[in-house]
Amino acid sequence: MHDDSPSEESLIAAAHAVLSRSVSSDRRDRHENPDDPSTVQAMQIALHLPKQDPPDRNAVLVAAAQAVVGVCLAPQAGQDGPWRDGLTSWYSHLIRKVARRGRNKAWDDVQEFPGVTASVRGAQVRAFVPSAVSEVPAPIKKLQIHGTDLPASKTTALEPRVPTIAVDAALNMTVGKAAAQVGHASMLWAAQLSTSQAVSWALTGFPLNVVECSGEAFVQAARTPGALCVRDAGFTEIAADSVTAAIFRRII
Numbered sequence: 001m002h003d004d005s006p007s008e009e010s011l012i013a014a015a016h017a018v019l020s021r022s023v024s025s026d027r028r029d030r031h032e033n034p035d036d037p038s039t040v041q042a043m044q045i046a047l048h049l050p051k052q053d054p055p056d057r058n059a060v061l062v063a064a065a066q067a068v069v070g071v072c073l074a075p076q077a078g079q080d081g082p083w084r085d086g087l088t089s090w091y092s093h094l095i096r097k098v099a100r101r102g103r104n105k106a107w108d109d110v111q112e113f114p115g116v117t118a119s120v121r122g123a124q125v126r127a128f129v130p131s132a133v134s135e136v137p138a139p140i141k142k143l144q145i146h147g148t149d150l151p152a153s154k155t156t157a158l159e160p161r162v163p164t165i166a167v168d169a170a171l172n173m174t175v176g177k178a179a180a181q182v183g184h185a186s187m188l189w190a191a192q193l194s195t196s197q198a199v200s201w202a203l204t205g206f207p208l209n210v211v212e213c214s215g216e217a218f219v220q221a222a223r224t225p226g227a228l229c230v231r232d233a234g235f236t237e238i239a240a241d242s243v244t245a246a247i248f249r250r251i252i
Contacts, residue, residue: 006079009199014078016190016198022091023191032093037134041089042096043068044131044140045179046110047148048124049101055123057175058153061182061210063120065165067127068097068183069190070116073202083114083129090130094233097183098133099176100143109139118206127183148176152212162207163189164250166221170214171244177237178244181230182210185247188228209250222246 006014032039045068047060076083102110111117115128128140158164165185167178186208190198201207213221222229227248234240 008075009203011075011078012073012199012202013195015073015075015084016078016193016195018077018084018088019072019091019187020191020193020198022088023095023187038089038132039093040096040133041093041130042098042133042136043071043090043183044128044136044143045097045099045176045183046102046107046126046128046140046143047099047176047179048103048107048126049148049150050103054150056121056153057150058156058210058212059121059123060125060150060175061165061167061178061212062208063118063123063125064099064127064179065182065186065208065210066118066120066206067116067125069186069206070118070202071127071129072187073190073198074116076114086114086129086131089132095184095187096133096233096235097180098145099148099179100140100145101148101176102143106139106143110137110143113137113140125179145176149174156209156211158209158211158250159207160250162209162250163247164209164211164221165245165247166218167210167212167245168214168218168243169212170218171238171242173237173244178212181232181244184230185228185245188230189247192228218246221248224248 117126227246230245
């Protein structure tokens with residue numbers, strides 16, 4: 001019997017079309033009305049941070065970037081339904097992200113909610129389909145926001161010829177805050193790719209690097225030809241319009 005269902009590639013392509021026409025690097029293109037709770041939209045991001053043997057900070061940031069873009073380019077985002085509806089509502093507002101930490105049963109309890117989990121070198125991060133902040137499911141809302149941090153990684157292994165996100169270490173962001181920044185960077189990168197490039201990146205698991213650097217090293221990363229910069233809205237930790245991250249393609 002002939003199967004008329006759309007292919008995974010075509011659904012990812014459709015999801016990419018929605019993302020690319022909705023997202024820019026300038027948060028001033030979007031809005032929210034504090035008097036209308038439905039306009040205050042956010043993607044919840046859960047970082048798996050067990051007390052015993054916590055993951056490497058760099059691995060968590062790579063996983064966060066992959067999980068966020070994974071939600072945006074999931075096949076479910078390429079067809080009508082609650083996944084796409086959640087994304088389109090979020091894209092049209094301030095594209096907030098809220099990073100939380102979970103462990104043990106609290107981590108297990110949120111796996112049932114729609115989203116994508118990325119695993120990198122023992123680190124796990126789950127990004128959920130966005131919703132109004134007032135409608136976040138209770139098990140996710142129970143996950144802690146404050147105190148979500150890890151020490152700097154001692155070494156960072158970089159893959160050649162893949163998108164690389166530089167994070168400004170001089171801002172001293174917690175791992176939760178940095179996770180939101182790298183997530184936005186991966187979205188911006190996906191949005192500017194061609195359809196075929198985006199589909200290929202998705203099908204290979206979104207390979208990318210994250211490196212935390214400061215001073216001249218970060219300035220040079222942000223000035224790399226073709227680099228896309230993330231400017232923070234300034235809701236938490238740092239001043240509004242701070243350039244927090246830059247994503248570019250690493251050649252060697």
